[in-house]
Amino acid sequence: MKAEPGAMEVFRDPRRPVDERVAGLLGRMTRAEKAAQLGQRLPGWNIWSRTAAGRLQVEPMLDEEAARRGGIGAIYGLQRADAWTGSDWSDGVRPEEGAELAALVQERVIASSRFGIPALMVEEAPHGHQALGGTVVPVPLALGSSWRPELAREAAARSASELRARGAHIALVSGLDLLRDPRWGRSEECYSESPYLAAQFVEATVRGIRDVPGVGAVLKHFAAQGAGIGGRNGSGAPIGPRELAEIHLPPAHAGVRAGAVGVMAAYNDIDGVPCVADRALLTDVLRTRWGFDGFVMSDMFAIDRLQTSGATPAQSASLALRAGVDMSLCDEAFEHLEDAIERGLIDDTDLDLACGRVLGVKVRLGLLDPPSPAPSFPPPPDAVWARELAGAGAVLLSDRSALPLKANARVALLGPLASAPGALLGDYVAPQAEGVARSLRDAFAQRSPGLAAEPGCDLQTPLDGGIARAVAAAATADVAVLVLGGTSERGYDDDFQSNGAGLPGESAFRATSGEGFDMAEVRLPAAQLSLARAVTATGVPTVAIVISGRPHGLGDLVDSCAAVLWSAFPGPAGADVLVEIVYGEREPTGRLAASLPAASGTLPAASDERIETTSRYVDADAGAPLPLGAGLGWTSWELSEATPFTAHVATATDAGLEATLRNTGARGGVQLVQLYARAVVPGRTPRRAVLAGFARVAAAPGEEVPVRVGVDPLALEPLGDPRSGVLELWLSMEGSTVPESRVRVAVSG
Template identity: 35%
Template sequence: MFPYQDKELTIRERVNDLVSRMTIQEKIGQVNQHLYGWQSYYKNSSGIKLTDKFKEHVDWGQGLGALYGLFRADPWSKKDYDNGIRANESAHLSNMIQSYVINKSRLGIPTLIVEEMPHGHQALDSVTYPTNIGKGNTFNPELIKKSAKLQAEELRLKGGNLALVSSLDLLKDPRWGRSEETFGESPYLTETYTKAIIDGFQGDLIGDSDFLDNKVSQDSRKHVGVVIKHLIGQGEALGGHNSGTVPMGKREFLEVYGPLISSLKKAAGVMAAYNDIDGVPCHANRYLLNDLLRKKNEFQGIVMADGTALDRLMDLYGNYSDSVFAALNAGVDLSLWDDVYMHISDAIEQYPQLLLKLNNSVKRVLSIKFLLGLFDDPYIDENDTNMEEVIHKSNDLNLKISSESMTLVKNTILPLKKGSSLAVIGPHVKNIYHWLGDYTAPQLENQYDSLIDSLKNYTSNIMYAKGSNIREITEDDKLINDAVEVSNKADAVVLTMGGSSMRNFNMNFLNNGAVSEESILKNTDTGENVDVASLSLGGNQIDLLRALKKTRKPIIVVMIQGRPYDITEVMRLADAVLIAWYPGQKGPRAISDILFGKINPSGKLPISYPRNTEQLPVYYYQRRVLKNENYFDETGCPLFEFGYGLSYGSFDYKNLEVSYKNNRVLVSVDIKNTSSVSAKETVLLFSSFFGTDVLPQRRRLMSYKKILLEPGQTKNIGFEIKDDRLLYMNKSMKWDKPRRVELSIKGLSKSITL
């Protein structure tokens, strides 16, 4: 037995011994994640088989660092229920992969099986949750943590090891197609959600101390790791362009993104972002990946490249060797589908000092494999029967999250009375893929609730008409006329409006999985690489709404969307507006429960909702400058402030108290439910700085709490803020205290002197 096989040694000792025995080619194999996982197998009448392409790649690397997307199913992978891997086949395939890799590796090194889980596992038979932008409306990190824990167990039972989860991006420009992957615009909300995701997925896998000094835990195979993406600033890209440039100064960068980077300390991995920051690509940014992430914030995990991002460095550096040098020197440990890291050997010949960088990256990849117990127990139990229970619990939780992810922004009619006759109209109604967002697997009918079937829980009198397409404009009025006809027969109209991130199997994709521009569907307007110049609603949607208004029937608009749209006319014409985002498989049921009052809406907007494209940007923490906020031809304020959202209840805020002692700020406020229904309320605490030597942000979200109040009930809600969070970066680029801080909650405010 070699020392690296000795369970009594620490992870550091085992890793160091193993690396000392490896050839350069074996090391190169460990930092490569070149293969698309779905190309590793095929199915025929005799079962699941491994492909020659997979075997050849393992032979090239004399092992396999990681395998991305083994279970992925979607239009890009061309895997579906005919040729893809079902949940009950996943553990078997995982074991086949591990067995082959271990037996072909001279030193018996297992691989990491890496899976996309942006809003559920992107695989057959999996639960699809609301996309992140909807989850941001919940202001409920406990739900996010519970969801992460269940997703981790689902992935573990299938044999997966690392989950890729979007969490770090901020929604600064909603023209960006990946807006749906953000939790909104708030750095603090995103920070708390990121911590909840890491805690939920990993539990106590990584603590505050250096895990390299520990032995492999006996419970290690009960865990999976999470790779948080994207590091960092993708939502800042100029003009809302995907992978665009981010012209951001260091002060803004550290004030906004510094705390987010700190939240990554316990993650097993992070994925670098496509964009540059002030001209330096994130994948070549040693200050970001080494100085900030590792040294300052003591991050212990791996840095993974985004798909083909290292090949994009070729445009800057012109050749493989210099691109390898830039990425390895910056601290990118593991590639993703690119060719650049296939040329590490040539780069080391040109730059011998790179061997030390390669060794460091190999050690980090291997340390995660040890940490997850893959060396001691690489296989998963194929006879485990817990998956059904996990999916059942996930579906129940999915409904709760979906119910809290929707925000009511106008209401003069809800809740509806049971038995009301309804005209259900809209381009989303009968296509579940419009409801789910990008990065979505094929769906079976028993996996989701339809809107019409969900509404039948409350009324049997339902009529349907499509009314409009999402983007495609029709010249004749047949769709609209049909909708008007059924609306005239109904008590009320439920109208879906918005957009779609739907993909289909006829589309073409880039080599990083983003849809190619020439194959974007006529009715797709959101998702990766689908950026827009205008936030206007597409198709004949507004014409349809105007026609329905003439029927004089009450209109409830349900916005199905991955980004905000210009809904100023929707707000004027509709009697109620519910922003449901992409609400997942349980979204239709949650909408029905809200419309008929079974669920009291509690969502709050995690963005400053713009009136239109022209007034962008409108995010709430812009700097307080001496300028006219309004334009000559348009107001500068958003349609809805950050945190806006209506309820069937009502609340009264009183008695704000603020004190400062022992380096802590204590804030409390009384909140009363003044309505006759139980209701949840999200309490938001903001700070504003005064007496600074640079222009401060107008305000910052410092904390939040979501509470349940019974009719007539009053609660005193308290917050405690450490004063080291009340800092700004001064003219000398040092952290400094403002002279005065104003704390505010719902229009009440008090100031303290620091």
């Protein structure tokens, strides 16, 4: 039965405040209808199919689900395409069909609701919409290595425009996880190990999505998933409140301030309390302290996982709801909300709060306003922009005058990733149309017609005779180029967990990175290191290009190769831009967004870990040989001695350093001047080196440029927000290595 027209006027009136519109609707809804708005049970790819004639049609399960309670809160992954869903270009939703399918689904959802409430269409977009024809951009770790947040904003706006054109409203975007353990397979979804740098990129990502009306960002994962024990996916974070506040919360706080409409509560626990049941996290911090008025979504099946602690489905639902979770994701537990109320585990006020938050997001995104047609799918991105995005995060780690390559050099292209275009893309990627992504072999072949190519080994295993063939190819070349690292590429015959994470089998899996692909050792696999040793032993100048989704230990390559270029998964344009760098046509301006440790035994390696009593093992140093911020360009630089703005400041944000930067080389270039800080406060163990600001500076040969870098307010939480004591500050062009001499600035108050 439809509501009276007069009863709908308040919540349909776009001139009224959001709270009034929500209250006008909430007061007329039944308990079942409210519970329906918290539901996101059906995976979207299961609720549609094609007729024999190839037309899209809705499956009966959608009508059954919508009619059961009188509506649906959200639908996840309607257009998701990947190996887990089984959708590809033969049967998946093409860009031109997306809006049509969304409209078919919404028509049924709206018809089931007395008040005509549409469902939120929720799509994965960690680095581009995970749908056929979606623009794949570099993974967050690659974007973070650019140190250019404006690129993340542009990439996010592109993804949001594609989502909106396909009838979607919510982009699930990565960025809240800090890269504290490179063994974790999802390291590629992190912007940085630095809370400050990650916060800048999260803020930019949210603003980019907000640039497109009708689309909102839900940030994942909240919180501390990057602190999991042993780098194992979903494992607990055994950290205290100071570590949580200073390291893992700043990116989320920045995203909330920037206007995210939601956050996703993570799988993991923090000190034994699962995030989806952590009221201190989801209510006290997120809502009370930060003033967040959006909604909290659980990660897939995370609420059901509470049953491993002995909770019944009704108890699991009530624990999550009272903690602050407003919407589930495919959980069955939220089907027991009404039962939980009847049993006194929660009450109608709890239900009203959650439902009101979900409805508030729907109002803000325009779902309850008169419908307007979806915009046209945007044309393909500009090729120059795509290449700039793909190349901005590439980091030159070492170069003994081997680069740039000469145009007529005979190249032997070796290594297991040289001929694999899919290895450039990362996790959470839909199948690409023919010709969208190229391999490094394709890109090199355009410049070197006589290119010799041999894999030498597989990603983790030797190939029979592979090294001998690679050595023979190198012996006939002027330069050997090794393409090493890892990949998140999945196969359609692979096995998956219920949430889509990989289940490695004996031989089916190629992936060594991504969700479900954690590694015990961060050094490159032995097969790849054996190949590198054999090739460099020939005496032929060897350049290593390392493509990966995590910080690998690359000390062996840096010591033995003439040059090493590293890139997190750069996307479809990656092969072309990496070759442009190797030939000197593009400057490598990226700098490491996360430290590269020597080996797993020397973890943790982040630059802002707390100062330790001992800094070495009997058999190894504990530091990272390639720290946060490291990287080279095509020219040389000198930085003068830094001086403070003032010797005594009222607040930490008044502090900073200035110096003169001079380009001492023969080429123009771009340098990244980084400001690091250490808060020396009595009674508190300081962090070793906290990134507090940075400046990108361009200079012509011989040019001197003044540089002034202040402590950014976003860096205060990682510093422990010092109110008094001393700030030790220093400027660096080589990363976070702590110099012996540092400028000391007293902070009063």
